[in-house]
Amino acid sequence: KSFQFWSTQPVPQMDELVPADVNCAIEENIPLDKVRAEPFTLPTGFRWANVDLNDKDQLDELYNLLTKNYVEDDDSMFRFDYSAEFLKWALQVPGYRPEWHCGVRADGSNRLLAFIGAVPQTVRVYDKTVPMVEINFLCVHKNLRSRRVAPVLIREITRRVNITGIFQAAFTAGIVIPKPVSVCRYYHRSLNPRKLIDVRFSHLSAKMTMARTIKLYKLPDEPATRNLREMKESDVPQVFKLLTTSLKQYSLAPVFKDEEEMAHALLPRKNVVYSYVAQNLNGKITDLVSFYSLPSSVMGNANHKTIFAAYLYYYVAGSVSVKQLINDALILANKEKFDVFNALDLMHNEKIFADLKFGKGDGNLQYYLYNWKCADMKPSQIGLVLQ
Numbered sequence: 001k002s003f004q005f006w007s008t009q010p011v012p013q014m015d016e017l018v019p020a021d022v023n024c025a026i027e028e029n030i031p032l033d034k035v036r037a038e039p040f041t042l043p044t045g046f047r048w049a050n051v052d053l054n055d056k057d058q059l060d061e062l063y064n065l066l067t068k069n070y071v072e073d074d075d076s077m078f079r080f081d082y083s084a085e086f087l088k089w090a091l092q093v094p095g096y097r098p099e100w101h102c103g104v105r106a107d108g109s110n111r112l113l114a115f116i117g118a119v120p121q122t123v124r125v126y127d128k129t130v131p132m133v134e135i136n137f138l139c140v141h142k143n144l145r146s147r148r149v150a151p152v153l154i155r156e157i158t159r160r161v162n163i164t165g166i167f168q169a170a171f172t173a174g175i176v177i178p179k180p181v182s183v184c185r186y187y188h189r190s191l192n193p194r195k196l197i198d199v200r201f202s203h204l205s206a207k208m209t210m211a212r213t214i215k216l217y218k219l220p221d222e223p224a225t226r227n228l229r230e231m232k233e234s235d236v237p238q239v240f241k242l243l244t245t246s247l248k249q250y251s252l253a254p255v256f257k258d259e260e261e262m263a264h265a266l267l268p269r270k271n272v273v274y275s276y277v278a279q280n281l282n283g284k285i286t287d288l289v290s291f292y293s294l295p296s297s298v299m300g301n302a303n304h305k306t307i308f309a310a311y312l313y314y315y316v317a318g319s320v321s322v323k324q325l326i327n328d329a330l331i332l333a334n335k336e337k338f339d340v341f342n343a344l345d346l347m348h349n350e351k352i353f354a355d356l357k358f359g360k361g362d363g364n365l366q367y368y369l370y371n372w373k374c375a376d377m378k379p380s381q382i383g384l385v386l387q
């Protein structure tokens, strides 16, 4: 593969083996007055336009661009259907910049035809804490593909981020480009097996009836961890300490700079993010488990338009086993009527998949760092979850 664009970027080349003791930027920071001042040039007929997510009409334009043109699985069975509220949550984090909600509109029609987003996020890579952005929601309308728009979007968001003095980024993708820092795998736990079979995501195994299959995945109505309850505002100080401490065990992890940043990430929002804490009799918060809601459109199915999927987010098993805590997350997601519970094999997840009846998916998710080189990581070293 030639990687025409990525071979021009500060990323390790595909065949580059980074020694274990190397953990640093690839290019030096550019003096701010040397960062290109003018936006990159778009193809004729298109112009840059920030998407104002506080303007309901523009938020809906972004929702509509993504719901029709964003990521599909390899078999084009599903397409992610991020909700408008989810997009506000993911893109309007504390300290967000409107110019990092970077859209492209067609002259004349004024239609939103492409987007790339960045949010500020300090990330620790091994022993180095690095101010970064997370890049997300890179999307080019299907009618605009192969016109080399994505490289211009990536160069432009890089410029807009560099101007603020940030020179590193983190992102994930299903595709392989130079050069993954880790390769994770998706796992799926059926909650509504009948629907998953209807949409042909799952199939009845030869030796099992539908009734037997439903019984196999049946879950209790209530979590096993007795004092597990929804997280609330007053829990933030303790959760901040608990999660910050727990994240130290990973080689790639977010650094929440303050309680506000973590509160934004974790405080429950219906149909967006769900967080639960266990508090002992002394009032100490000992455990945390969270998941986010990311539906997918089902393509070409008469009976079901949408799959409701929960995705495991951050957790700390302080007083109970990881297995019990994540099983409790399954029970809580099932109570919220999700059809499936998805998780990557990062953190401690891989150990519990078999017992909790997760099936291995056929999709990889690559983790990438921009303008940084370091030793590759096993999935269990990853403590960073991107939406």
Ligand SMILES: CCOC(=O)c1cnc2ccc(OC)cc2c1SCCC#N
Pocket: 071, 072, 073, 074, 078, 079, 080, 174, 186, 187, 188, 196, 201, 296, 307, 309, 340, 342, 343, 361, 363
């Ligand atoms: C029923 C389970 O559905 C998925 O796992 C799913 C749903 N929608 C997608 C949309 C785009 C897509 O593009 C890679 C994948 C999916 C997937 S599999 C990978 C996500 C997980 N877990």
